[in-house]
Amino acid sequence: MKIMAIDYGDARTGVAFSDLTGSIAGETLVINEWSQAALADKLAQLYRSRKAEKIVIGSPVNMDGTRGPRAEKSVELAALLAEKTGVQPIPVDERLTTVDAHRILSEAGRRGKKRKAVVDAVAAQLILETYLNSAH
Numbered sequence: 001m002k003i004m005a006i007d008y009g010d011a012r013t014g015v016a017f018s019d020l021t022g023s024i025a026g027e028t029l030v031i032n033e034w035s036q037a038a039l040a041d042k043l044a045q046l047y048r049s050r051k052a053e054k055i056v057i058g059s060p061v062n063m064d065g066t067r068g069p070r071a072e073k074s075v076e077l078a079a080l081l082a083e084k085t086g087v088q089p090i091p092v093d094e095r096l097t098t099v100d101a102h103r104i105l106s107e108a109g110r111r112g113k114k115r116k117a118v119v120d121a122v123a124a125q126l127i128l129e130t131y132l133n134s135a136h
Contacts, residue, residue, distance in 0.1 A: 001018075001020075001021070001022040001053045001054060002017060002018055002019070002020055002022060002050065002051060002052045002053055002054075003017070003018040003022050003052060003053070003054045003055070003056060003128065003131070003132070004016070004017055004043075004046065004047050004050065004052040004054070004055050004056070005017075005018075005025075005055075005056045005057070005058075005092070005124045005125070005127045005128030005131065006043065006055065006056070006057045006058060006077075006089070006124060006127070007058045007094065007120050007121075007123040007124040007127055008039075008057065008058060008073065008074050008077050009120055010034065011032065011033075011034060012030050012031070012032055012120045013030065013031045013033065013039055013043075013120060013124075014028065014029075014030055014119075014120030014121040014122070014123050014124030014125075015028065015029050015030070015031060015043070015046060015121070015124050016028045016121065016124035016125040016127070016128045017050055017052060017128075018128060018132065022054070022132070023132065024132070025125045025128045025129055025132070027050075028118075028121035028122070028124060028125050029121055030118065030120050030121050031043070031046075036073070036076065036077055036080065037080065039077070040077060040080035040081055040084055041084065043077075043081060043084075044081060044084035044085050047081075047085050047087070048085070053087075054087065054090070055078075055081060055085065055087055055088075055089040055090065056089065056090045056091075056092045056127060056128065056131045057074055057077065057078050057081070057089040057090070057091055057092065057127075058074065058091075058092055058094030058123070058124070058127045059071055059074055059091035059092060059093055059094060060074060060094055061093050061094070074091070075091075077089075078091065090131070092127050092130050092131045092134075093130070094123070094126075094127050094130075
């Protein structure tokens with residue numbers, strides 16, 4: 001079962017897909033889009049074109065466990081995606097995924113614009129891996 005993971009951001013949204021067995025992370029990409037409605041359309045199109053069967057979306061929970069404005073935006077996007085795909089996205093705690101993504105890219109020698117261009121895709125991959133590790 002192919003799974004699509006989303007790291008939702010205001011300007012850039014990272015997307016990662018699992019392999020067909022739903023056991024390892026594979027393809028990643030970044031969508032540059034400010035409009036939530038346009039982003040939902042693009043994500044729904046990707047979901048269909050990649051023949052995914054499940055969607056997981058990063059749920060930005062504060063370190064103290066509370067939910068802030070970013071979490072509400074994530075819930076709104078999940079509702080739009082459910083409407084457009086017929087599949088209810090599964091929230092995944094994404095605490096520190098962007099921090100970890102920056103660390104991974106820094107250790108790999110990626111700096112500046114090169115890192116900025118892919119950090120959201122790496123964060124989406126980490127969200128996917130978190131889900132895959134918890135689901136098995």
